[in-house]
Amino acid sequence: MSEVANLPPQVQERLLRLQQVQRSLQTVLTQKQQVELETSETEQALTELGALTEEAVIYRSIGSLLVKSEKDKVEVDLRERKELLDTRVQVLNKQEERLRTQLNQLQAKLRRDLSPESSSSTVARS
Numbered sequence: 001m002s003e004v005a006n007l008p009p010q011v012q013e014r015l016l017r018l019q020q021v022q023r024s025l026q027t028v029l030t031q032k033q034q035v036e037l038e039t040s041e042t043e044q045a046l047t048e049l050g051a052l053t054e055e056a057v058i059y060r061s062i063g064s065l066l067v068k069s070e071k072d073k074v075e076v077d078l079r080e081r082k083e084l085l086d087t088r089v090q091v092l093n094k095q096e097e098r099l100r101t102q103l104n105q106l107q108a109k110l111r112r113d114l115s116p117e118s119s120s121s122t123v124a125r126s
Contacts, residue, residue, distance in 0.1 A: 011113045018106045025099040032092040039085040046078050 004012060049071065052058070058074055059066040 008113075011110065014106055014110050014113065018103070018110065021099055021103050021106060025096065025103060028092055028095045028099060032089060032096065035085055035088050035092065039082060039089065042078055042082045042085060046075065046082065049075055049078065 004015065007015070049058070052071060054071060056071060058069050058071050060069040060074055060077075061067075
């Protein structure tokens with residue numbers, strides 16, 4: 001930690017920003033994984049629902065209750081949920097892309113800041 005304290009304030013700020021971006025990226029990746037899992041489960045439910053007859057008895061989970069529902073209503077709700085999840089994945093993909101770009105830019109700037117040539121030119125200017 002004492003090595004970080006010896007760095008110029010601008011470099012310290014970049015290191016902090018890099019850590020923030022890394023945490024944000026990890027959060028986005030976790031959210032994306034959860035949404036993709038839910039999308040997969042929704043697709044599987046739609047597939048199973050499509051294989052049922054119109055007379056099949058269907059129950060929907062509402063909290064800790066199971067409530068009898070109509071097949072058409074459940075199918076419409078699942079399709080709407082899938083659309084919402086697909087949109088959410090697109091948003092998360094854009095966030096991931098933006099954060100990865102920021103991360104790469106910060107890493108490049110830090111490499112420049114911490115390279116031996118940079119240190120010697122900073123010392124020469126001082």
